[in-house]
Every structure is written in C-alpha cells, then in structure tokens.
Amino acid sequence: MDPTSTAIDSAFWITAGAILFLLVLSGFFSGSETALTASSRGKLRAQADKGSRGAQKALDITDDNERLIGSVLLGNNLVNILAASLATALFTRLFGESGVALATLVMTLLVLIFAEVLPKTYAITNAEKAAAAVAPVIGLIVTLFSPIVAAVRLLVRGVLSLFGVRIDPDSHILAVREEIAGAIQLGHSEGVVEKEDRDRILGALDLGDRTVDEIMLHRSKIEMIDANEDPEAILQQCLQSSHTRLPVFRDEQENIIGVVHAKDLFRSMYAEVGGAEGDADRLKQFDVAKVANPPYFVPDTTTLDDQMREFLRMRGHFALVVDEYGSLQGLITLEDILEEIVGEIADEFDLPDEVPVTRTEDGQFLVEGAMTIRDLNRTMDWTLPDEEANTVAGLVIHEAQMIPTVGQVFAFHGFRFEVTAREGNRVTALKIRPL
Structure with missing residues (x-):
C-alpha cells in the first residue's frame, strides 16, 4: 500500500475526529447558554434550598449575565471557527478548490442541526435540569476566560459610549416583579391562570405603584357628623348609617375634629343617660367630641403599600386623605386597599350596589x-x-x-x-x- 495514501487516510480520520469533538463542544456551549439564560431563578433557588449544588452554582454564575454570556460566546466562537478551519483544510485536500464551498455547506448544516437547534431545543425544554448539570463546568470556563471577557467588556462599553449608550452593570433587563406580572398575564392569555387569580396577584404587585388618591372615597361622598347637631340627631344618624366610623366636623366640613366609632358612641350615650332605667333628657348634655378619636390624616401621594403597612402597624383601619395644602380630599380604609387585591368585600350591613x-x-x-x-x-x-x-x-x-x-x-x-x-x-x- 502506498505510504502517502496511508498518511492521508490517518490525517483524514484524525481531522474528522477533531471536527466531531469541536461540534460536541459547540453544542455544549450553545445548550449551556440557553439553559442558564432561560432557567427560572425561582426554581433554581428552590432546588438549591433542597441541597442541589449545581442549582446553587447556576444561581451564582447567572448573577453576572454579561460575564456569563461573554465567556460562553467566546468559547462557542473559538470551537466553531476552529471546526470550520479544519473542515476547510480537510475538504480542500480531498476535493481541491471546490472543497471550500463544500466545507461551508457541510459545516453550516452540521453546526445548525447538532450544535445549535438540537442542544438548544433540549435546553429550553429542560432548562433548570440542564442549567444545574452544566453550571460547574461553565463556572470553570467563566473563571478561565474572565480576563479576556473583561477586556472585551471594556471595549464594547467604550464603543457604545461613543453612541451615547450607558450600561449599568447592576441593572437587570426585567425586574422580578415585572417578570412575575408578565408570566401571570401570559398564563392568563393561554388559559392556564384564571382571571380572578390574575387580578389578585397583579393587584398585590401594584400596591407599591398606586397612591391612596386613586382609590379613596371622594370628599363629596363622605358621610360626616356635625358636632353642633343635637345628640338625638347624631344618634339617629349613626343608627341609620351603614358605616361604623364617621368623621366629626365642627362649623365647616374642612374642620375635622375627630372620628367617632359607633360602638364608642352608643356606649357613651348609654352611660350618659344612666343605663336602661336612666333619664333620656340627660342626653341633651352629651358632647360627641369627647368620644371621638383623634383624626388620622395621610397625604394623597402615599402609596397603597406604605399605607397598608401603616394601618397594620398602628392597628387602625381609617384615614382621612389631604392634599399638599392640607385640604380634605377623601378617606381611605384598610378594606379599600384589600379590595384592590381580593375584589369587592361586602357584608350584611353594606348597601346593595348597582351593577357597575x-x-x-x-x-x-x-x-x-x-x-x-x-x-x-x-x-x-x-x-x-x-x-x-x-x-x-x-x-x-x-x-x-x-x-x-x-x-x-x-x-x-x-x-x-x-x-x-x-x-x-x-x-x-x-x-x-x-x-
């Protein structure tokens, strides 16, 4: 047998094996990039809490997505370019000048199918599992390539700065709250999440972005007690009202002097007349201002989330809303805020509302x-x-x-x-x- 032919055959198989190995590496890099960027950090955190080291490593390396993607792309491009160069040399040796076009065609198909579509399809359908599996190796590669990636990062930011683009290294493309809201909306559009569940979750997420003036009861609809009215009229008003707490004003409605609770009012009036066998005429000396609690005012720019926390802290349910000039704008209760999450809350004392x-x-x-x-x-x-x-x-x-x-x-x-x-x-x- 001709020794030259034997040498060519040996070189062919060695080069073919190297190309195959590089294609496997390319598929590994492509699949790893997809798995680590598509995996849910919430699911990875749950796996890490159960003791998965791979999941914890995946969380660690995805904290800096820019460095992760730079390292993976660097490795992927290295193996792809090297594989294409070897294939070009191999096909040129076998087919002459026409081997360049043939090598381009063959490598395009091989890279597309086995190094891109196949690994990425698996990674996207098993994102968390694949991310936990590849994280230790990718973590080592990120460490090895970090100097080169850091230099590339500086170069990229320098080029972008020429066009007025500034990159915040601590920013995220989507905030966690926006990711949750987007997932809920997508789930509802696909029929996976019920409308009521979507409204409750999004209502809770929106509390930090909404202010009390958006949901308060406007001042024109507030039922108030005039402190100058006769005690009998005040008692009759409270008995007929569907509300437990009523603001008390004197002379003009802007002059709020307190908030009276129906139970406190009835208890005090009962004691004023001397009990069941008492004298009702003594009720004329009753002063409603003495049983009213101090009014609690909040600015109309307070967020619902802050106001709910304040209600819970002070163990109160009722606040009067004022604008920047101190003028009364409306009132808000803890129930109003909760209704933004769970929907309308009605009890046996609420007046029947018309269909909205x-x-x-x-x-x-x-x-x-x-x-x-x-x-x-x-x-x-x-x-x-x-x-x-x-x-x-x-x-x-x-x-x-x-x-x-x-x-x-x-x-x-x-x-x-x-x-x-x-x-x-x-x-x-x-x-x-x-x-």
Missing part, C-alpha cells in the same frame, strides 16, 4: 363616570390606560381636553365613548364599546 357595568340592547356598555378605570379594566378585561386619570369620566375629559356635553361621542384607545348624563361639570354616565 350594564350591557345595553345595542351592544354597548353603560358605565358610571365615577367608576375607576382600574375597576372597569378588571371587570371587562380591558386595557384602558390609567396613567393620566383615575376615573372613566376623567379619562374622557383628559382626552377631549374639555368638559363634554350630553350626546358627544369620542373615540380613542380603541373604544367609542358617548356621554349620556352630566350633572354640573361632572360626567356621570357614559356608553362605551370597543371599536
């Missing part, structure tokens, strides 16, 4: 102007914006840049709004339908 949204015969929806946009979105599963206004009427006024009259029709945000009722400067009812 009524469907008309022509397919439109009759909505009260004072209904909040958030409640309308939750009821109808719509996505009307609530950044510029809290109520439906406020949204129409904001978009129209005027106080509309009855019968006027507007179209914005993919909906048709028709004003059906107005009292003074307040839009009290509208008809809405999606366009």
